[in-house]
Amino acid sequence: MRMRVCIENGNAILLKRGKSMSRRSRRERGGQVNMVKESLTGCLLLKKLRIKEEVYLQRKNLEQNEFLLPYEGELLEKEPDVDDTYIFEFTFKGKPFWVDASKEDGSFGRLLNDDHIHPNCRPKVMEIDEKPVICFFSLRPLSSNTELVYDYGPGNIYPWRGKVVTHYH
Numbered sequence: 001m002r003m004r005v006c007i008e009n010g011n012a013i014l015l016k017r018g019k020s021m022s023r024r025s026r027r028e029r030g031g032q033v034n035m036v037k038e039s040l041t042g043c044l045l046l047k048k049l050r051i052k053e054e055v056y057l058q059r060k061n062l063e064q065n066e067f068l069l070p071y072e073g074e075l076l077e078k079e080p081d082v083d084d085t086y087i088f089e090f091t092f093k094g095k096p097f098w099v100d101a102s103k104e105d106g107s108f109g110r111l112l113n114d115d116h117i118h119p120n121c122r123p124k125v126m127e128i129d130e131k132p133v134i135c136f137f138s139l140r141p142l143s144s145n146t147e148l149v150y151d152y153g154p155g156n157i158y159p160w161r162g163k164v165v166t167h168y169h
C-alpha cells in the first residue's frame with residue numbers, strides 16, 4: 001500500500017512543530033474499552049476501531065480547504081527499502097520524494113485511512129524552508145467526530161478497494 005500524489009504547490013504555511021504529540025487515555029464505550037489518543041491541540045482523536053487505528057476530527061467544525069495536519073516522518077530522496085504501509089510517495093519540483101513514517105512517533109498523519117470514493121481531505125505538497133512537506137486540507141466543511149480519510153492514489157494495489165458487499169434479504 002503506497003500513497004501517491006503528484007501535486008506541485010509553492011505556497012508556504014506555518015506549521016507548529018511538536019503539536020502532534022499525543023496523550024493516551026482509556027475510555028469505556030458500550031462495554032468495550034477503546035484506546036483513545038488525543039492530540040495536544042485537542043482537535044484530533046485517534047481511535048482503535050475497525051481498521052486498527054482511525055483519526056477523527058474532535059470538538060471542532062472545519063470549513064472547506066482548512067489546514068488539518070502534516071504527514072510527519074523522514075523525508076527521503078531515495079526509495080526506502082521497507083514495508084510501504086507508512087511510506088508516502090510524491091513529486092516536488094519534478095523530483096520524486098518519499099516520507100517514511102514507519103516509526104511510531106505519536107503523529108497522526110501516518111494513521112489516516114484510505115477512501116477513494118468519498119475522501120474528506122486531501123494531501124498537498126507545501127514548501128517550507130525550501131523542503132517539501134505533505135499537509136492535509138479539508139475538501140469540504142467537516143463536523144466534529146468525522147473520520148478523516150483521503151484518496152491514497154490510483155492503482156490496483158489496495159486490497160480493501162472494490163470489495164463487493166452482498167446483502168441477503
Ligand SMILES: C[S@@+](CC[C@H](N)C(=O)[O-])C[C@H]1O[C@@H](n2cnc3c(N)ncnc32)[C@H](O)[C@@H]1O
Nearest residue numbers: 001051052053085086110111112113114115160
Ligand atoms: C497508513 S496506514 C493507515 C493507518 C492504519 N489504519 C493503522 O492503524 O496503522 C495504511 C494501512 O491502513 C489500512 N487501511 C487504510 N485504509 C483502509 C481501508 N479503507 N480499508 C481497510 N484498511 C485500510 C491498510 O492496512 C493500510 O495498509
